[in-house]
Amino acid sequence: MERSELDAWLRLLGTPGVGNATARRLLRAFGTPEAVFARDEAVLAQAVPAGVAQALRQPPPGHAALLEATLAWLQEAPQQRRLLAPGQPDYPAALLRMEDPPLLLHAMGDFARWPAFVARPEAPPGLAIVGSRQPTPQGLAHARQFGQGCAAAGWTVVSGLALGVDGAAHEGALAGMPADSPQPATIAVVGTGLDRVYPKAHRALAHAIAAHGMLLSEYPLGTPPLAENFPRRNRLIAGLSRGTLVVEAALRSGSLITARLAAEQGKEVFAVPGSIHAPQSQGCHALIQQGAKLVTCLEDVFEEFGAPPAPRPVPAEEAPAAAEDAVLAQLGFDPIGLDALVARTGLPAPRLQARLLELELQGQVARLPGALFQRLVTG
Incomplete structure (x- = not known):
C-alpha cells in the first residue's frame, strides 16, 4: 500500500x-x-x-x-506485515459476506500460506474454537485436542488469543499443523493494535502464531485493550470460520457472543457438554438447548461439513493401575469434594488424599478451586 x-x-x-x-x-x-x-x-x-x-x-x-x-511498522518486517483493504487479493473475501466487514485490516504472519485460506470465501477451511478465560483443566485439554486435530486435518483454527480456551486452541493448532500444510495453522483476531500483545502472558504464543499462522486486527497501532473492542472483534472470528465450537463458557461469557454472531451469519454452532454442576459448562448447555450441535469429538464437527474424518492422536499410555483404580472409578468426571469421595470409596481421608495426590502427579486428576477434584480424560 x-x-x-x-x-x-x-x-x-x-x-x-x-x-x-x-x-x-x-x-x-x-x-x-x-x-x-x-x-x-x-x-x-x-x-x-x-x-x-x-x-x-x-x-x-x-x-x-x-x-x-504505521509506515515504520510495515517496513520493519515487510515480508510478515501488511495492511489489507477490500478489493485486494490478500483481503479475506469471507469477511465481505458479513453485514459489517472491516475496511482495513492490519495483518502479521505467514503470508506464504495465506492465499490457500482466503481463496475459499464461501467455505473458508477454518473452525473457530472459543471458550472461557477460566476453564477447568479438562476444558483446557479439550481445547488443545480439538485445535490439534483441526490443524492435523488441514483446517485453520480461528480464535481470539485470550487466556484459557483461546490460547489452548491456538497452541494445539500449532502443535498439530503438518510441516507441509498449505494454509496457516491458526488465526488470532485481536482487540488491540498489532504493535502490542494482550494478554502479555501470550507474547511467546503471539510470536509463534506470526511464524506459522496469522494475527489480524481492525484497530490502528497503539490501540490499548479497551473492553468494547473484544465483543466487536468476535464477529471477525465467526466470519473467518465455517463454524464455531464453544468448549466451555459461562452463561455471560463473551464466547456466547461469538456463537450468536456465527448463527446470525448462517454458520454452524457446536458446543462441548460438561458437568451440570460446572459454571463453565452452563453456557454450552444453553447453546445446545437453543439448537447448537452437541460435540464429543472432532468427527462430530467434520460430519456436519462432510469433511474427511480427523486424524486421531495417538492416545497416551494409561498408568498401569488406571483401569482398575477404585478412586478413579468412584471419582467420575464431575467435580467432587473430598468428603463426598470419602463416602463413595469408604477410604480414610488421609489415605484418600495420598492417592489423589499420586493421581494428580500422574496427570489423571485435577485439583480445582473450592477443594474439588476432577478426573481428566488422558487418552
Missing part, C-alpha cells in the same frame, strides 16, 4: 464521527479514500451529515504520528 493511500485510509477511519457504516457510505459515493478527500465540504455533505463533512476537512488528532508509526 502506497503512502498516499495509507494516509487516506487512516485519515478516513480516524475521523471523529466516521465509523464503518459512514465510511462505506463515503466509499460508495466517491470510490476511494483519496477521492473522499478530494471533494469539498459541500459535496461531502450530500453523503454524510454536515458535522462529519466538516470534520473530514482536516486530519484527526494524532494522524501524522500514526501514519509514520
Whole structure:
C-alpha cells in the first residue's frame, strides 16, 4: 500500500464521527479514500451529515504520528506485515459476506500460506474454537485436542488469543499443523493494535502464531485493550470460520457472543457438554438447548461439513493401575469434594488424599478451586 493511500485510509477511519457504516457510505459515493478527500465540504455533505463533512476537512488528532508509526511498522518486517483493504487479493473475501466487514485490516504472519485460506470465501477451511478465560483443566485439554486435530486435518483454527480456551486452541493448532500444510495453522483476531500483545502472558504464543499462522486486527497501532473492542472483534472470528465450537463458557461469557454472531451469519454452532454442576459448562448447555450441535469429538464437527474424518492422536499410555483404580472409578468426571469421595470409596481421608495426590502427579486428576477434584480424560 502506497503512502498516499495509507494516509487516506487512516485519515478516513480516524475521523471523529466516521465509523464503518459512514465510511462505506463515503466509499460508495466517491470510490476511494483519496477521492473522499478530494471533494469539498459541500459535496461531502450530500453523503454524510454536515458535522462529519466538516470534520473530514482536516486530519484527526494524532494522524501524522500514526501514519509514520504505521509506515515504520510495515517496513520493519515487510515480508510478515501488511495492511489489507477490500478489493485486494490478500483481503479475506469471507469477511465481505458479513453485514459489517472491516475496511482495513492490519495483518502479521505467514503470508506464504495465506492465499490457500482466503481463496475459499464461501467455505473458508477454518473452525473457530472459543471458550472461557477460566476453564477447568479438562476444558483446557479439550481445547488443545480439538485445535490439534483441526490443524492435523488441514483446517485453520480461528480464535481470539485470550487466556484459557483461546490460547489452548491456538497452541494445539500449532502443535498439530503438518510441516507441509498449505494454509496457516491458526488465526488470532485481536482487540488491540498489532504493535502490542494482550494478554502479555501470550507474547511467546503471539510470536509463534506470526511464524506459522496469522494475527489480524481492525484497530490502528497503539490501540490499548479497551473492553468494547473484544465483543466487536468476535464477529471477525465467526466470519473467518465455517463454524464455531464453544468448549466451555459461562452463561455471560463473551464466547456466547461469538456463537450468536456465527448463527446470525448462517454458520454452524457446536458446543462441548460438561458437568451440570460446572459454571463453565452452563453456557454450552444453553447453546445446545437453543439448537447448537452437541460435540464429543472432532468427527462430530467434520460430519456436519462432510469433511474427511480427523486424524486421531495417538492416545497416551494409561498408568498401569488406571483401569482398575477404585478412586478413579468412584471419582467420575464431575467435580467432587473430598468428603463426598470419602463416602463413595469408604477410604480414610488421609489415605484418600495420598492417592489423589499420586493421581494428580500422574496427570489423571485435577485439583480445582473450592477443594474439588476432577478426573481428566488422558487418552
